[in-house]
Amino acid sequence: MATTLPPLAMHRLVRTAIALLWLIIPLGVVVWHNSTTPFGGSLVGALSALGNSAWLTLSVTLTTSALVLLAALAGARGRHLNATWASFIAVPHVAFAIGLLWLVSPSGWLVRLVDGLLPMWQGPIQSSALSGKSTFTLMVVLVLKELPFLLLMAQANVQQMPIQPWQQQAQALGYSHRRFWWLIVVPALLKRIRLPLYIIAIYTVSVVDIPLLVGPNAPALLAHEVYQLNWQFTNNTQGLVSWGSLFLVVIAFVSVLLLRGLEWVLQRWLGYLALTGKRACAAKSSVKRATTPWFWALLAMSIFISLLLQSGQQSWFYPSLWPQGWQWSRWLTEWPYIAPLLYNTWILAALSATLAWLSAIALLEVQAQSQQHTLNGGWLTMLMIPQLVLVLSWQQTIGPDNGFIGLLWSHTVFCFPYAYLTLHGAYHAYPRRWLWQARSLGYGPWAAWFKVLVPMLKRPLALAWAMAFSISVAQYLPTQWLAPVTHPTLTTEAVSIASGGDWRLGSVYALAQWASVWSVFMLVLWGTRARN
Amino acid sequence: MVFKHHQLVIPKLFVAAGDVLTLTGASGIGKSSLLQWILGVDQPGVTIEGQLTLDGNDLGQWPIERRQIGLVTQQADLFPHMTVAQNLLFALPKRHAHRHDWVAQQLQSVDLAHYAKAYPDQLSGGQRARIALLRSLAAAPRSLLLDEPFSALDVKLRTTIREFTWSKLMAANMPAILVTHDAADAPGKVVNLEQYYYD
Numbered sequence: 001m002a003t004t005l006p007p008l009a010m011h012r013l014v015r016t017a018i019a020l021l022w023l024i025i026p027l028g029v030v031v032w033h034n035s036t037t038p039f040g041g042s043l044v045g046a047l048s049a050l051g052n053s054a055w056l057t058l059s060v061t062l063t064t065s066a067l068v069l070l071a072a073l074a075g076a077r078g079r080h081l082n083a084t085w086a087s088f089i090a091v092p093h094v095a096f097a098i099g100l101l102w103l104v105s106p107s108g109w110l111v112r113l114v115d116g117l118l119p120m121w122q123g124p125i126q127s128s129a130l131s132g133k134s135t136f137t138l139m140v141v142l143v144l145k146e147l148p149f150l151l152l153m154a155q156a157n158v159q160q161m162p163i164q165p166w167q168q169q170a171q172a173l174g175y176s177h178r179r180f181w182w183l184i185v186v187p188a189l190l191k192r193i194r195l196p197l198y199i200i201a202i203y204t205v206s207v208v209d210i211p212l213l214v215g216p217n218a219p220a221l222l223a224h225e226v227y228q229l230n231w232q233f234t235n236n237t238q239g240l241v242s243w244g245s246l247f248l249v250v251i252a253f254v255s256v257l258l259l260r261g262l263e264w265v266l267q268r269w270l271g272y273l274a275l276t277g278k279r280a281c282a283a284k285s286s287v288k289r290a291t292t293p294w295f296w297a298l299l300a301m302s303i304f305i306s307l308l309l310q311s312g313q314q315s316w317f318y319p320s321l322w323p324q325g326w327q328w329s330r331w332l333t334e335w336p337y338i339a340p341l342l343y344n345t346w347i348l349a350a351l352s353a354t355l356a357w358l359s360a361i362a363l364l365e366v367q368a369q370s371q372q373h374t375l376n377g378g379w380l381t382m383l384m385i386p387q388l389v390l391v392l393s394w395q396q397t398i399g400p401d402n403g404f405i406g407l408l409w410s411h412t413v414f415c416f417p418y419a420y421l422t423l424h425g426a427y428h429a430y431p432r433r434w435l436w437q438a439r440s441l442g443y444g445p446w447a448a449w450f451k452v453l454v455p456m457l458k459r460p461l462a463l464a465w466a467m468a469f470s471i472s473v474a475q476y477l478p479t480q481w482l483a484p485v486t487h488p489t490l491t492t493e494a495v496s497i498a499s500g501g502d503w504r505l506g507s508v509y510a511l512a513q514w515a516s517v518w519s520v521f522m523l524v525l526w527g528t529r530a531r532n
Numbered sequence: 533m534v535f536k537h538h539q540l541v542i543p544k545l546f547v548a549a550g551d552v553l554t555l556t557g558a559s560g561i562g563k564s565s566l567l568q569w570i571l572g573v574d575q576p577g578v579t580i581e582g583q584l585t586l587d588g589n590d591l592g593q594w595p596i597e598r599r600q601i602g603l604v605t606q607q608a609d610l611f612p613h614m615t616v617a618q619n620l621l622f623a624l625p626k627r628h629a630h631r632h633d634w635v636a637q638q639l640q641s642v643d644l645a646h647y648a649k650a651y652p653d654q655l656s657g658g659q660r661a662r663i664a665l666l667r668s669l670a671a672a673p674r675s676l677l678l679d680e681p682f683s684a685l686d687v688k689l690r691t692t693i694r695e696f697t698w699s700k701l702m703a704a705n706m707p708a709i710l711v712t713h714d715a716a717d718a719p720g721k722v723v724n725l726e727q728y729y730y731d
Binding site: 369370371431432433434436437438439440441442443444445448451452455456 | 571597602603625667668673
C-alpha cells in the first residue's frame, strides 16, 4: 500500500529527531544536572530566605491567571480577533512593559491627560498602586499582555464548536445569549483552554524581565530573586539558587493544581446554575467590551506613541502633555550601538524560528498522515516547566558564553512549542483530500505538498514562523545566561537600560525591539493577504 | 478489509472499460475506505488485504501518482487558490501540446468559457461539479473513482450533471467506480457492500 509522504519508519525517525532535539536533550540536561549537583544549605534556611518571595509568586500567578481566565471566557464571545491581533500578542513583553509604565505611572501620560481635562486635579498622584515598581503594576502588565493570547486560543476553540445549533436550541428554550454562553459554551471551553492557561501560569511563575522592570523589590518575585542570586557566586547564594529553582517547580505544580481546582469549581457552579432553569439575563458585561479589538488597538497605539515620544524627548516635566524639548538625535547617536544588536537579534530569531518552524511542520505532517489530530500536550512540555529552571541547568552544564550554537539551540527549544501550537489548528483542519486530488492528477508527494498545501495554508504557515520569530526576539533569560557577552540582543539591552532607570534610552531599544517583531508580522500579513 | 468493529470480505470485482460499477451500502460500512484504498491513500486503523489490478498491472505497491486513477468527490475539491483555468492546467500533463487552447476548448464545451479566470468559490455547485470532472479527465487517467459526486446537487441539477458525467466517461472509455447512497445514480451494475459485511 502506498503512503502519502514518507513511510512509517520515516515517521518514527522524524518524531524521534524532533523529540531528541527540542525535548529529550534539553530535559535530560536538566535532570542530569539536578541529580548530580548537591543542594547547598538547608531547606529551612532556604525557606526563611525565599519564603516570602515564594508566597508572592504563588499569589501573583494565581491572581493574574484567574483574572486572565475570567476575562478570556467573557471576551471570547465578542468580536473575533483575527490575524492582525495575533501581531498584538507578539509585541515583546519588555517593550510593552516599558511603554505601559510610562502610560499609567503616577506622573505618566494618562494622569497628565486627566490633569489637563480636570483643572481641579492637584498634581501628580503621590501614592499610587501603579507606582513605578509594584506588585500591582506587575499584575496589570501581565494581565494585559497575557489576555490576548488566551483570548485568541479561546476563540480558535470556539470556532471549532457547533455554537450556532447550540445557541438555536438554547434560545428556543428561552435562554438569553449571555446565559447560553456561560451555561453551555463556557463549560466546554474551560476544558479546551486548559493547556494555554497553564502555559500562562507557568510563564508568570518564571518570568524575570518584566519583574526586573516593573516588579516589586522587597520581596521580589521568586524568579527575580533567584536570577539576582545567581549573579553572586558564593556557596551560600548558589545553594539558595538551587532551592529557589526547586521552589519554582513546586509553585508551578501547585499553581496548575489550584487552577485545575478553580476550573472544577467553575464547572460545578455553572452546572448547578444550568439546572436551576433560570433564564434571566445578567447585567451587561464590561469585560466583553474591554476585550473587543478596539480596546487592544487603542492600547497598542497608546503604548507605541508613548514609547516614541519618550525616545525623542529631551525634557518633559509634569503636567505637560507633550515634551517641552526634543532630542531625536538620540536615535542617531545610539544607532552604532543598536545596529549590531539588531543584527544579533535578527540572525538569532530568523535561524531559531526557521528551525522551530520546520520541526513543527515536519511533526504536524507526520501526525496528520497518522491521523493523530488532537493536540499532544507532550510537545509543549518545555512551556510547562519554569524557564528559569531549564536555563539555569543548561548554563551550569555548558557554561555561560558558550557560543552561538548553544544559544540558537536554547532559543529554538522555546520557539518550537509556540510554532507547533500556532500552526496545529490550521494544519489539522486542512482536508487531506486536496493532497490526494493533486496526487491522483500525477503529482508526487512533495510537489503536491508545495503546490497545493503550501499556497492554501500560506498565512497560518507564515504566521507560525512570525510567532516563532517574535518568541526568539523576546527571549531574555536564555540570552542573558548563555551568551550575555558574545551575543547581546535588543531585549537584553532594553532590560539592562530600562531597569537602570533610563526610560528615554530604554524606549529607543524597546521601540527597536517592537519594530523588529512588528515589521515581520506586517510583512507576513501583507504577503499572505487573501485575494479580494 | 478489517475495521474497528466489523470487516468486509469482498470477492473479486471486475469493471470493464467504459463500465461504471456502483457501490452502495449503509453509512460507515467502508465504501469510501475502499475507494481510498484503490486510490492508494494510507488509512491508519484499517487493515486491508487484497489485490488490485488495472490493465493487468498489480497496483498494490504503486504510489497514488503512478496509478493514474482520477477522483471526483462530492465537494468537487477544486483548488481554491487557483482559477478555473489554472485548475485545469494543473491537471493537464506537461507534454500536452497547446495547453491553453485545450483548456479554452474544454471550458467552451461546457459553456463556462467566461469563467476561466474565476475562482472556485465564484462558481455554482453544478459548475464546480463539471469543472471537477473535466479536471480529473484532463490528467488522462486510466480509471476514475466517483465518491458521491452528485449528492450535494439539487434534483434537477443532479440529473443534468449525471448525464454529463456518463457521456464524458463513455467518450473516455475507461472503467469507473461510483459510490452513492442513491440507486438512481447508478448507470450499470450495482453492488451492495452490506452482503460482504461481517461483525
